[in-house]
Amino acid sequence: MIGFFHHYFVEPFASLIHLTASFFDGSYGMAIIIITLVIRLILSPFMLKQYKNQQQMRVKMDLIKPEMDEIKKRMKEEKDPAVQRKMQQEMLELYKKHNMSPLSFGCLPILIQMPILMGFYYAIRGSKEIASHTFLWFNLGHPNIILAIVAGIIYYLQFKVQQSNMPKAQAQSMKWMGLISPIMILFVSINAPAALPLYWSVGGLFLIGQTLFAKAYLTKKEPEKAIQT
Template sequence: MEKTSVFTFIRKYSVILGVLFLFILSGCQGTPVDPTEASSGGFFNQVFVIPFSELIKWIAGIFHDSYGLSIIIITLAIRLALMPFFLKQTKSSMQMKEKMQVMKPDMDALQEKYRGKTDPESKSKMQQEMMQLYQKHNMSPMAAFGGCLPMLLQLPILIGFFYAIRQTPEIATHSFLWFDLGQTDIILTLIAVAVYFAQFKVSQMNMDPNMKKQMAIMGWISPIMIGVFSLSAPAALPLYWAVGGLFLMVQTYVARKVYTTAESTA
């Protein structure tokens, strides 16, 4: 069976892991504070949460206190601003996949050579030969981790906006489309769940069949967690997730098509 390194796992499922990280942080958050108060702070609150909260209220004011439209506009603006990082991550992933396919026969032969040998000397020799194999194919063992860096750079921005939505009390007093932003909405929750499930399916485009089977369970984790959390959260949050997920799904589809086409014509 094909082995999956932790770096490959993180790179392929950075979005899902980011969502899980949001839930962990939200679980650690105590009683919400007013983010507009200077005393409510800490570095993260001052640099990310408070500015986003003020931006939400400012844009809502332009559109006659439409906080739902404000959340949509800022979500799309953030995703557009982060798109270069995402494209870099996708390109790195596709290049890594191509190099790993070329290197796979040599890697399989090396693993077969040392199969069942668990003594320290054999392990040391295997690691040395593996490093030589990486050098032969002009690859760095840490290259996969480099593809994770764009996601790590995005997290403070996405988390800051997430908390700004949670901690801006004005949002809860307004409605948008058919739902109240401050109340739980079942329909919007189902939409957010469906969007993230579809986004996972799009992320599997051109993925190795064995990898699809290994990671099938991950396709349910983020949608289920979004659904569970949304059932006890104001509708402003699943609105944010649904819009961001739709954008990410389209972005992933286009990026995969572009880079796959580029590879096939190279």
């Protein structure tokens, strides 16, 4: 399995990085930026579909909130486990009635992009040429604390922008993820070659712009559609 992944994902991306760098006077930093943007552009249709699904879910959650609050209130007051299970089933029926499911938030874009992004990640990490290349003020093969902090901040901002489109209940339950994910990226970046936080920073900035674009231009008619479905 590891050999399959390396042959069909890592090696092609490594070749692509070298080929792209040849068009920019051997600049692997520019190659990483260009390929990151191209990958994100290719994935954009899936991510925008996910955004629309989240928008529809938010509208539906607002619609059923009074009923949900009533069921939750009765569950808190009820002590009998059997009755509580019945109320949980009532909650599931409410979701079913409004055609709602956790999958409505869009797992497919994540599943599609993971092997692509991981292949790109390991192609950057395993390249000796990148490890010895200098881009802007930093060496791509050595850790850079400033770039690591920038990557962490960008991913925190990216989560906050994405969180603004989530239903309130989901946004509340995922608020810790907004801290955990950037902190993980920061700690990994501190000890990783600077090429990796560069890749994360460019990708994070693209996602912020993509989400703001979708929010401004692609969801004007979504509330009506969500209520009708």
